[in-house]
Amino acid sequence: MNIYEAIILGIVEGLTEFLPVSSTGHLILVAHIMGIKDNNFTKSFEIAIQMGAILAVLFLYAKRFLKDYEVWKRIITAFLPTGLLGFLLYKFIKSYLIGNDKIVVVSLVLGGAFLLFADRVCERFCYIGDTSKLSLSRAFLIGVFQSLAMIPGVSRSASTIIGGMLVGLHRRASAEFSFLLAVPTMLIATSYDIYKSHTTFTYSEWHLLTVGFLSAFLTAVVTVRAFIGFISKHSFLPFGVYRIVLGIVYALLFL
Template structure:
């Protein structure tokens, strides 16, 4: 292991932290950057394992709220419904991801062209959904039932504005949308945010539910990939992973604290354009 490898690991960690909770595909960015840097990790394990830094960052930011939910589970039905909703949303991608793990890692992760195309197509979809979605200032609905006290068009435009009170059927639908992110470049957060927006969530609530869903999804991917590749890891791999982990944690901590306010003000269009620019640049680099 040399200083160049450590620098590349640090750079990839920063990119992971910056992109994990944005709808731009952290995996797609890591795979493309690693490809053009010539950075190779055993079985592409590095790209998955440094997600632990981002997981711990979001746990740190939401620790107080998650603690309140955990303590309320025995007595509060809404707390239990929230936990069940996140688990329901987590299951589809977990089952399909485990079933297709070999194909995803050996084929999709090794095909940069797929990543570029997914970034561009996903950017177009995100731009379309962002443009058609009503601003977060419209009347709100935060329960399973219909909104009360609103008439006519206001009733039709009501949204779910509380990520912790999404209906269970809505959680399942978002979880099914997350399965698209098994294709690198699609984006886990992007697919869940698009699904939530189309189902009536406000932009801020869609992003926040994506954060919550990311915790078990990323932790599950981390644990499963570590188990599958335990025999392939070496001490050098561990050192690079630690460097990437620390950088991912610090940058993700900053992103999680700032991104919700940014999304509330600017929506998702900036991320859509970024995806398309990166995808197009990647295609140009691959075809030259």
């Protein structure tokens, strides 16, 4: 990986982390297209640059994190399933799932279909417009949905948004709760991976991580603002269709 590829992957991360299209899936597919070899560093890179996207959410939602304790209760409750399963399955996920473009393709297509289904359900049954009014039991169920995102291509954002809509959250509230829930989930996941792998990184690899981190942060700030504006007026239909088309096209061209 060179510095230009690190910038491109950082931009891809910032564009896709909070959209329901799978950032990990896109990073894997783009890396394969650019011919970047799959090794321990590239896997850690794909995880670590998510920290840039995390800081974008903290930057944009700082007041809410500092003042809204009711939302924090729901975030912590929703984090529990993913935190436990992620810790138990860390080695399996990194060894066998991350980097597998066949799994990504299947996950993109199936996830797109489920997103379209949840979006239609939400049109009739979503009635909770404020995440602070979400019950703790429903927050926990959203966390169960989020744990599915440990499979590359599923998308952490998509799984939590789908879970949110299926338990009654409106589209915008589901998206915002997904953003907020990303902070503890991704912060712990990236910190844990860096802790486990940092001794193997060279100076040039730390440089690549820094470049990817910064490009992810700047891109994510713009993307989150644009996404909230879009989803306040439109459905998730374009994202579901995009996932399905991308999965099919990639399978036909590269598998």
